[in-house]
Amino acid sequence: MGTPPLAAGPGLLARARLVISLFKLRIGTLIMVTALVGLAVTPGASLAAWQVAVLALSVLLASASAGAFNQYAEHEADRLMGRTRGRAFATGAIERHPRWLWVMALLLVGAVAAAAAALNAAAAAYVFLGAFFYGVVYTLWLKRRTPWNIVVGGLAGSFAVLAGAAAANPVPGAQAWLLALVLFLWTPPHFWALAIANRPEYERAGVPMLPVVVGDARAARIVFASTVLLVAASLLPLFACGAGGVYAAGAIGGGGWFLLKTWQLARRPSRATAMPAFFASLIQLSALLVAATLDALL
Structure with a gap:
């Protein structure tokens, strides 16, 4: 099959960083953590350390495969958005060659196996x-067809929780399903x-994200x-x-902070209030995952 080609450019270390950037490892790491939390909250078989490592790596690699496929499929739209125009396929720093699809497929097959x-x-x-719901259902089928694309895309994280829970018990319990x-x-x-926060860029790229379709004010209320x-759940x-x-x-601390920031966003929709709401979502999820794990362990 050969090595997928890289465009001529900087040294080996810089090229390695470009390749790694294809796989969206920050998102993948978060998804991997959700799988481990799903394992932690599920009573069942006690896994050996190597099995926990396989669970973590399989979720990470499957997510990496889907993340790279997303960049492969979206390279043209990525060039039109400030937050994505520096991605390796979008800039041409890495040649968008079909052999990359084999790499992504092998990663996914290896992870599942x-x-x-x-x-x-x-x-x-x-x-x-x-991986399938993020790479195919969200990226190929829904992203450019409906403003509700990301709702179905959210199942990618849900399946990671269930993967972790199923590792302990093939029939996940109530807490895993609620998580x-x-x-x-x-x-x-x-x-x-x-x-x-980035509505003008989505408009320019022709992606029907919710604020593009309904406007910032209504989107902020939604x-x-x-x-x-979310907080109720x-x-x-x-x-x-x-x-x-x-x-x-x-749940109360992280959820309360997220509610405050989204309430401020609903009152004054703008980039200045949208970004704090975005960061509050990360705080809320992190607090919930840590709390769920500690609660299960204690």
């Missing part, structure tokens, strides 16, 4: 579905806040309403699964 061999078929299926629901509900307000629904484990005080502190 490793999960099936080391864990079980259910965990492997969820690993695959997470998957939280990940599903988290993605829209998280991404729509960013889309409000972001706030979505956050209310994040509290359900307190009543349905017996989650304890540590979980309550994380």
